[in-house]
Amino acid sequence: QKEVEQNSGPLSVPEGAIASLNCTYSDRGSQSFFWYRQYSGKSPELIMSIYSNGDKEDGRFTAQLNKASQYVSLLIRDSQPSDSATYLCAVNFFSGSARQLTFGSGTQLTVLP
């Protein structure tokens, strides 16, 4: 059973602070890692993807991947109230022509003005 684990939160940070979201996964064969943002009542929106060890930065977002520790994280710098949402970690496992895109249960983030 391939699993993706996230702290459910809720996580509260003040406006302008750094929000740190964490995720671990069970299958060492995992190859692709994603962060989605989901506002209440809306569909998930892809915000970051990362495929190799290290950091990947896109604007205020930085994704970090450590395959040896089976750990992926998302940092949000200069957090804004509009960042308040549930953040979903997703991991893609490949097996031949098949692939599984498995999601964690999400971390609810609240950015306080």
Place this chain on the structure above:
Amino acid sequence: NAGVMQNPRHLVRRRGQEARLRCSPMKGHSHVYWYRQLPEEGLKFMVYLQKENIIDESGMPKERFSAEFPKEGPSILRIQQVVRGDSAAYFCASSRDREAFFGQGTRLTVV
């Protein structure tokens, strides 16, 4: 380039009726995933399809649920004889390679 299109956005069915949910992937995408989400819960994988093939249906309930992705036309998730417990948001996502993009979802309410 239009995004993933799902319809209807909202669907109300009486117990025992059939629900048919449609998903048109983004242009050039040949992979489709279906997920179910209950209020305040995470996304639960249901089925993964490629054109004309069901690749992984390990998350699909054994009875009443079926999915298809024909050579032409949208992917269809069909729920027969719906029960109140089927009320949820159903999302599909499409992918060409690694990144998957979601549609707006279908909110199914069974009354």
